[in-house]
Amino acid sequence: MVRSSRGESTPGMWRREAGTVVRRALALPEQAAAPSSIVAGFRVVPVPTEYPPHEHELHELVWVRGGTLTSRVRNSVFTVFGGHGLWMPAGMVHEGRATAGAEFFHAFFAPEHTPFAYGEPKAIAMTPLLESLLTHLSRTDLDAAARARAESVVFDVMRPSERQFALQLPGDPRIDAIAAALLDDPADCRSLEEWARRLGTSDRTITRAFRQTTGLSFAQWRQMLRVHRALALLAEGSEVATVSEMLGYAQPSSFIAAFRRVMGTTPGAFFGAADGISGHVRNPVSRDQNS
Known part of the structure; x- marks a missing residue:
């Protein structure tokens, strides 16, 4: 565990920046309880933000625009930047840090409705088509049929990135x-x-x-x-x-x-x-x- 210049514990990644906000992992969106396979959302990070170690019951895919996200999983540090996302398997403990100004996107995947499973964290190629589909799925007014059609295409087009950019500690x-x-x-x-x-x-x-x-x-x-x-x-x-x-x-x-x-x-x-x-x-x- 690295100590910052102020003597505070940081997530074993980089020195904590001044003005960093430490947030608890938020509860999963309410829609996650619905019978859909994917629940997507978006938020903006106005200041450097840390997320202490946590895990999710669902698989998670995160990606950013206008900044980066650094995630620590066991002895590996992953950096997420434009054009790439990070797949985090359900139940895997991880911690993260987003840079100030990052547009932070996420999608949660119900394991029982996901026809594939990456058992380890994996960089995902965030193509314009994949981003558009997940943005479409963030809507709350989609009927079940429209949601199912979009989800099936997501599963068809999602692919690992050619660059798996991780730093092994x-x-x-x-x-x-x-x-x-x-x-x-x-x-x-x-x-x-x-x-x-x-x-x-x-x-x-x-x-x-x-x-x-x-x-x-x-x-x-x-x-x-x-x-x-x-x-x-x-x-x-x-x-x-x-x-x-x-x-x-x-x-x-x-x-x-x-x-x-x-x-x-x-x-x-x-x-x-x-x-x-x-x-x-x-x-x-x-x-x-x-x-």
Whole structure:
């Protein structure tokens, strides 16, 4: 568990921002008791918002516009950004954090009426068609036949995203202190050798522990963590140069190169593509719902 600079516990993700609101997970919509398969809704998050560990009786799909959602499930951190959603299986304990201004959408799926099941959290491709169908299902005036038709198409078109963007946390006492420090401050630039001296171990031990627990080297893991954080900062409207400095890069070009290595494109091109996928112009400071 990471501690913020104010000494408060945070959800093992990023340092808690000033002005963050902590909300309990809200009760499921009343329509969830109806015999329908899917209940969808929408809310705007005006300030940074955290949702402590909770679970739902139904499967949940969440997606955002104009911001990001970070969700922690066991030792994995998922970042949800434009054009992608996150499927959370029923009964799985998770916690989340939405950036200020995020338009937060959700859909709950009754397990007994859902013809498929992803047993683990999974990134979902939020195509314009899927978003439109789920927005349509958020209406309360649909008759049973119209709702059933729309739900059947949702099940036909929902597909996992080609990019499953998750950060695996080590969960290893040999290197947990490194992970906690970097989550609290991604700009921490201490080298492998410096961490080895600090922890009274060898750089080979740290390297081996990272490989065994995350599948990445220490440098690769730190780079991945920084890109996760960058997605939230950029989605909120921060400039590339500002994000570069906040994440400990000597110059913006180094940050852009690191972002490209992880995401396959530059920050500007990436968010342009995400806006096109969602069919929505990104508003860095626009508009809350439970995760």
